[in-house]
Amino acid sequence: MYHAKVTFATTARILRQLKHDPRTIALIFVVPCILLSLLRWMYSDNLTVFNHIAPALLGVFPFIIMFIITSITTLRERTSGTMERLMATRLGKLDLIVGYMLAFGLLAIVQALLASGLLLYGFGLVVAGPVWFLVVMALADALLGTALGLFVSAFARTEFQAVQFMPAFVLPQFLIGGLLVPLAQMPSVLESIAYFLPLTYAIDALSRVVSEVILSSESWRDLWVVLGCVLAAVLLGALTLRRQSK
Amino acid sequence: MTTTVSIEATKLTVKKQKTVILDGLSFTIQAGTVTGLIGPSGSGKTTLIRAIVGVQQVTSGSLTVLGKAAGDARPRANIGYVTQSPAIYDDLTVLQNVHYFAKLAGASAAQADSIIRVVHLDDKKDQLAALLSGGQKARVSLAIALLGDPEVLVLDEPTVGLDPILRQELWRLFAALAARGKTLIVSSHVMDEAERCDELLLMRDGKLLWNNSRQQLLAHTGASSVEKAFIAMVSAEGNA
Numbered sequence: 001m002y003h004a005k006v007t008f009a010t011t012a013r014i015l016r017q018l019k020h021d022p023r024t025i026a027l028i029f030v031v032p033c034i035l036l037s038l039l040r041w042m043y044s045d046n047l048t049v050f051n052h053i054a055p056a057l058l059g060v061f062p063f064i065i066m067f068i069i070t071s072i073t074t075l076r077e078r079t080s081g082t083m084e085r086l087m088a089t090r091l092g093k094l095d096l097i098v099g100y101m102l103a104f105g106l107l108a109i110v111q112a113l114l115a116s117g118l119l120l121y122g123f124g125l126v127v128a129g130p131v132w133f134l135v136v137m138a139l140a141d142a143l144l145g146t147a148l149g150l151f152v153s154a155f156a157r158t159e160f161q162a163v164q165f166m167p168a169f170v171l172p173q174f175l176i177g178g179l180l181v182p183l184a185q186m187p188s189v190l191e192s193i194a195y196f197l198p199l200t201y202a203i204d205a206l207s208r209v210v211s212e213v214i215l216s217s218e219s220w221r222d223l224w225v226v227l228g229c230v231l232a233a234v235l236l237g238a239l240t241l242r243r244q245s246k
Numbered sequence: 247m248t249t250t251v252s253i254e255a256t257k258l259t260v261k262k263q264k265t266v267i268l269d270g271l272s273f274t275i276q277a278g279t280v281t282g283l284i285g286p287s288g289s290g291k292t293t294l295i296r297a298i299v300g301v302q303q304v305t306s307g308s309l310t311v312l313g314k315a316a317g318d319a320r321p322r323a324n325i326g327y328v329t330q331s332p333a334i335y336d337d338l339t340v341l342q343n344v345h346y347f348a349k350l351a352g353a354s355a356a357q358a359d360s361i362i363r364v365v366h367l368d369d370k371k372d373q374l375a376a377l378l379s380g381g382q383k384a385r386v387s388l389a390i391a392l393l394g395d396p397e398v399l400v401l402d403e404p405t406v407g408l409d410p411i412l413r414q415e416l417w418r419l420f421a422a423l424a425a426r427g428k429t430l431i432v433s434s435h436v437m438d439e440a441e442r443c444d445e446l447l448l449m450r451d452g453k454l455l456w457n458n459s460r461q462q463l464l465a466h467t468g469a470s471s472v473e474k475a476f477i478a479m480v481s482a483e484g485n486a
Contacts, residue, residue, distance in 0.1 A: 002352070005349060006349055006350055009346060009349035009350070010346075012346075013335070013338070013342070013346040016338055016342055017335060017337045017338055020337045020338070020374060021337060080333060080334075080335070080336070081329050081331055081332075081333030082333045082334065082335060084296075084301050084329060084333060085327060085329060085333040085347075085390070086350070087300075087301050088299040088300060088301050088322060088325065088327045089322060089323075089347075089350045089351065090319060090322055090323045090350065090351075090352075091350050243300070243301065243317065244300065244301055244302060244303040244317060245296075245301060245302055245303065246262065246303050
C-alpha cells in the first residue's frame with residue numbers, strides 16, 4: 001500500500017516538475033515529428049525508400065530522446081542532493097524507478113501517438129499489418145529508452161558522462177540494428193552482436209508490420225524481446241541504485 | 247527521568263578509498279537531548295551524519311539508531327534529515343515540495359501545511375523553489391525533515407545564513423522537540439551554536455575530542471566558552 005502510494009506520488013512529482021518546464025515537454029512531442037517531416041522532405045522523389053525507413057525510425061527517435069531525457073533527469077536528482085534525501089526515507093528503490101517509468105511512459109504514449117499519427121495520416125504511410133502494433137512498438141521503444149537511461153545513469157558521475165552515454169550505448173545499436181545495412185549482409189560477427197541488442201528487434205518489428213498483413217511469430221518475438229529488455233533494465237536499475245555510498 | 251539511548255556508536259570507522267574519515271568513534275546519544283556536533287570544516291561531521299541517516303557505508307565498528315543498525319528500514323522511517331545544501335526540487339513550488347515529501351513520510355497534507363507555517367513560508371508557498379533565497383530554501387529543507395514527526399532529527403548546518411530572529415525561533419523549536427523526547431543532532435562549524443546545545447560531540451580530524459555535556463566540558467577545561475574549551479582540548483592533546 002505504502003509502496004504503491006509513494007510510486008504514484010513520485011510519478012505525479014516528476015510530471016509536476018516537467019509542467020514547470022513546458023519547453024521540454026514541447027521538445028519531447030515535437031522533435032520526433034520534425035525529424036520524420038525532414039525525412040519525408042528529403043525523400044520527396046523517392047517515397048519507396050521513405051516508406052521503408054520511416055517506420056523503423058518511428059522506433060529509433062523516441063528511443064534516443066527518452067534515453068537522453070531520463071539519464072539527465074536522474075543525474076540531476078543525484079547532483080541536487082534530492083536522491084540522497086530520498087534514499088534516507090522509506091521509499092523503495094523500485095518505487096523510485098517505477099515512478100520514473102510511469103511518468104516518462106505517459107509522455108511516451110503521447111509522443112508515440114503523435115509521431116505515428118503524423119506518419120499514417122499526414123504522410124499517408126501504407127501499413128499492411130495492424131496499425132495498433134506500430135503504435136505499441138513505438139511506445140515500447142520509448143519505454144526501452146527510458147529504462148536504459150535510468151539504468152546507465154547509475155554509472156554517470158557528471159553531466160558530461162551522461163551525455164556521452166548516448167553515442168556510446170545508443171548509436172552502435174542504431175548503426176548495426178539492420179536499418180542501414182540488412183542484418184544478413186553484415187559481417188557475421190556484427191550480425192551476431194546485433195542479435196544481442198534490443199533496438200535490432202524494434203527495427204525488425206517496425207519493418208515487418210509495414211509489409212506483413214498478419215503479425216508473424218517473429219513480430220511477436222520482437223515485441224516480447226523489447227518488453228523483456230525494458231523489464232530487465234528496470235530491475236538492473238533498481239539493483240545498481242545505491243542507498244549507501246562507499 | 248529514565249534515559250533511553252537513541253544512537254550508539256562503537257569504534258565506528260569510515261574509510262573512503264584509503265583515507266580514514268571517521269577514526270573509531272564511540273559515543274552514545276540519549277533521547278530527549280539536543281546534541282551539537284561541532285568541529286571545523288573537514289573534521290568528518292557530514293560523514294558521521296550521513297552514516298547515522300544510513301546513506302554512508304560503515305567500514306568497521308557498529309552504529310545503531312533506535313536499536314537497529316543505521317540504514318535499516320525502521321530507523322529510516324523515523325529520521326528527519328536536513329542536508330547541508332538544501333536538497334529540494336528547484337522546479338517545484340514550496341507547497342509541491344513539502345507535499346511530495348509528506349507522502350513519503352506518511353504525513354497528512356494538513357500537517358504539511360502547518361509545517362510550512364512553522365518555518366514562516368506561508369507567504370511563499372506557491373513560489374517556485376528556484377526563486378527562493380538561500381535561507382528560504384534551507385527552511386523548505388528543514389520543513390521537509392520535520393514531516394511525519396520523526397523520533398530522530400539530524401540537521402547538517404541548518405541555521406547557516408538565517409536571520410537571527412528565525413535562528414532563535416528554530417533553536418527554541420529544537421529545544422521543544424527535545425523536551426517531547428525527540429533526539430536532535432545539529433552540526434555546526436560555528437562554535438557559537440554549541441552554546442545552545444546540552445550535549446556536545448566535538449570533532450577534529452575524524453576523531454572525537456569530547457562526548458559529554460557542555461557544562462562538564464566547561465568545568466573540565468575551566469574555559470568560559472566552547473570555543474576556548476575546544477582550543478584548550480586541542481592544545482592539551484598536542485602536549486600529551
